[in-house]
Amino acid sequence: xxxxxxxxxxxxxxxxxxxxxxxxxxxxxxxxxxxxxxxxxxxxxxxxxxxxxxxxxxxxxxxxxxxxxxxxxxxxxxxxxxxxxxxxxxxxxxxxxxxxxxxxxxxxxxxxxxxxxxxxxxxxxxxxxxxxxxxxxxxxxxxxxxxxxxxxxxxxxxxxxxxxxxxxxxxxxxxxxxxxxxxxxxxxxxxxxxxxxxxxxxxxxxxxxxxxxxxxxxxxxxxxxxxxxxxxxxxxxxxxxxxxxxxxxxxxxxxxxxxxxxxxxxxxxxxxxxxxxxxxxxxxxxxxxxxxxxxxxxxxxxxxxxxxxxxxxxxxxxxxxxxxxxxxxxxxxxxxxxxxxxxxxxxxxxxxxxxxxxxxxxxxxxxxxxxxxxxxxxxxxxxxxxxxxxxxxxxxxxxxxxxxxxxxxxxxxxxxxxxxxxxxxxxxxxxxxxxxxxxxxxxxxxxxxxxxxxxxxxxxxxxxxxxxxxxxxxxxx
Amino acid sequence: xxxxxxxxxxxxxxxxxxxxxxxxxxxxxxxxxxxxxxxxxxxxxxxxxxxxxxxxxxxxxxxxxxxxxxxxxxxxxxxxxxxxxxxxxxxxxxxxxxxxxx
Numbered sequence: 001x002x003x004x005x006x007x008x009x010x011x012x013x014x015x016x017x018x019x020x021x022x023x024x025x026x027x028x029x030x031x032x033x034x035x036x037x038x039x040x041x042x043x044x045x046x047x048x049x050x051x052x053x054x055x056x057x058x059x060x061x062x063x064x065x066x067x068x069x070x071x072x073x074x075x076x077x078x079x080x081x082x083x084x085x086x087x088x089x090x091x092x093x094x095x096x097x098x099x100x101x102x103x104x105x106x107x108x109x110x111x112x113x114x115x116x117x118x119x120x121x122x123x124x125x126x127x128x129x130x131x132x133x134x135x136x137x138x139x140x141x142x143x144x145x146x147x148x149x150x151x152x153x154x155x156x157x158x159x160x161x162x163x164x165x166x167x168x169x170x171x172x173x174x175x176x177x178x179x180x181x182x183x184x185x186x187x188x189x190x191x192x193x194x195x196x197x198x199x200x201x202x203x204x205x206x207x208x209x210x211x212x213x214x215x216x217x218x219x220x221x222x223x224x225x226x227x228x229x230x231x232x233x234x235x236x237x238x239x240x241x242x243x244x245x246x247x248x249x250x251x252x253x254x255x256x257x258x259x260x261x262x263x264x265x266x267x268x269x270x271x272x273x274x275x276x277x278x279x280x281x282x283x284x285x286x287x288x289x290x291x292x293x294x295x296x297x298x299x300x301x302x303x304x305x306x307x308x309x310x311x312x313x314x315x316x317x318x319x320x321x322x323x324x325x326x327x328x329x330x331x332x333x334x335x336x337x338x339x340x341x342x343x344x345x346x347x348x349x350x351x352x353x354x355x356x357x358x359x360x361x362x363x364x365x366x367x368x369x370x371x372x373x374x375x376x377x378x379x380x381x382x383x384x385x386x387x388x389x390x391x392x393x394x395x396x397x398x399x400x401x402x403x404x405x406x407x408x409x410x411x412x413x414x415x416x417x418x419x420x421x422x423x424x425x426x427x428x429x430x431x432x433x434x435x436x437x438x439x440x441x442x443x444x445x446x447x448x449x450x451x452x453x454x455x456x457x458x459x460x461x462x463x464x465x466x467x468x469x470x471x472x473x474x475x476x477x
Numbered sequence: 478x479x480x481x482x483x484x485x486x487x488x489x490x491x492x493x494x495x496x497x498x499x500x501x502x503x504x505x506x507x508x509x510x511x512x513x514x515x516x517x518x519x520x521x522x523x524x525x526x527x528x529x530x531x532x533x534x535x536x537x538x539x540x541x542x543x544x545x546x547x548x549x550x551x552x553x554x555x556x557x558x559x560x561x562x563x564x565x566x567x568x569x570x571x572x573x574x575x576x577x578x579x
Contacts, residue, residue, distance in 0.1 A: 104556030211533035346495040381530035437534025
């Protein structure tokens with residue numbers, strides 16, 4: 001793969017160049033579209049690219065800069081995961097069941113970016129309905145790792161991560177239910193930010209597990225992630241769980257130290273079995289935090305070992321419920337039209353789900369069914385309470401928590417596709433942040449055998465800006 | 478609490494989920510489910526006596542908004558209706574559920 005003309009160019013610097021009139025949005029867009037055309041067949045980061053619309057919007061952005069009316073993200077080229085709706089365009093969540101579905105409205109997160117001048121470049125590949133950790137579960141074929149085509153980019157927002165790292169967009173949106181932004185960011189080599197639960201509206205996000213789903217950015221820098229987050233966040237009447245996150249004044253300035261910041265190192269996240277290259281890179285990152293003035297504090301999150309089991313009860317329970325809406329009645333399906341009975345129409349339509357989606361629907365139906373509800377679902381909700389308590393207690397002694405993102409770097413394509421449990425285990429360090437609702441970010445921190453490694457940083461719920469401050473100081477060091 | 482899922486049980490779950498699985502799919506999924514249920518059954522070892530359930534990691538309390546009726550734009554409504562597989566008079570049309578006794 002050749003190098004992108006805009007590889008590793010940050011969104012912030014691109015917008016500065018637009019404002020300084022040293023680049024124009026339309027030249028940038030043309031260059032980007034040509035590059036996508038060359039590279040996407042192999043990489044398969046995008047399912048769809050809006051060539052004509054992008055050129056038209058970029059020309060309007062040129063005019064806005066000329067007239068001095070440019071908005072904060074004017075001309076920024078954003079890739080959007082295919083589970084976020086964009087009016088009048090096909091939105092499939094990488095599933096055959098939604099093939100041909102034209103979105104009737106635009107997701108709030110995307111609409112706010114567009115209102116700030118951003119241009120939706122295209123829709124990115126993902127695991128079907130965001131169920132997976134490698135993007136191999138897409139019904140439209142896998143995405144390649146951006147620097148090693150034999151490997152997976154991570155998932156489920158693998159198309160967004162690959163597009164960012166390969167320079168096929170200025171920034172991308174993903175969704176994170178159990179690590180689907182942070183893990184592909186770590187495996188592919190970019191920044192991935194999962195905000196606090198509720199900080200960004202879920203309106204127009206095709207729901208997987210509603211108490212866990214969060215929309216967030218994948219970017220080439222922490223500053224880019226903050227820029228996108230600041231535009232998207234905030235209360236939306238169309239999502240009753242969305243909230244205004246308290247904005248704290250930035251406590252640090254770039255190049256400042258982390259003096260006074262207490263970084264918790266949870267012993268449960270540093271266990272044998274982690275890839276030695278990943279462990280080495282994360283340990284080096286901890287040393288860097290210490291050299292920046294942070295105090296490393298060993299802590300315990302005692303219920304961590306139950307995090308993944310809790311997640312794999314609650315997530316499928318909510319997903320099986322959410323996916324009941326794909327019944328052949330409300331979304332395009334010739335299989336219902338051709339069916340002899342309603343029951344047959346349901347079954348024939350739902351036969352279009354891929355194997356992982358069917359598996360999770362069955363698991364969810366099982367844990368919610370009479371006889372197992374108490375043992376699994378109710379017990380998982382209590383375990384979730386204990387995990388929340390673990391974190392609440394930790395915040396009395398530390399300001400942020402540092403951990404690996406993924407126990408391994410990017411693996412070979414096909415390596416885990418026949419073993420769902422081993423695929424699930426790759427989420428072991430990321431799911432708890434979703435169960436607890438705290439903000440969490442993956443920042444590149446080194447390599448293991450030439451493959452990227454991410455450092456995960458978490459903060460208390462609502463302290464999203466503080467977390468971004470710490471991550472930014474770390475990134476610049 | 479470790480148990481093996483039977484084919485009968487999988488067929489029942491599939492029926493409840495409106496999924497039709499052929500014998501090959503059931504065979505494949507059985508081994509996976511056994512492994513996954515074995516893994517999640519570790520929750521039974523956790524002492525949760527006196528712990529109240531939670532339903533999410535979000536903000537506690539309710540999210541209120543003004544009690545004002547709001548409706549989608551007509552264009553959104555039209556797009557939703559036109560996306561229905563089969564429609565009649567602005568409504569989704571499906572195969573009949575009941576048959577008339579003569």
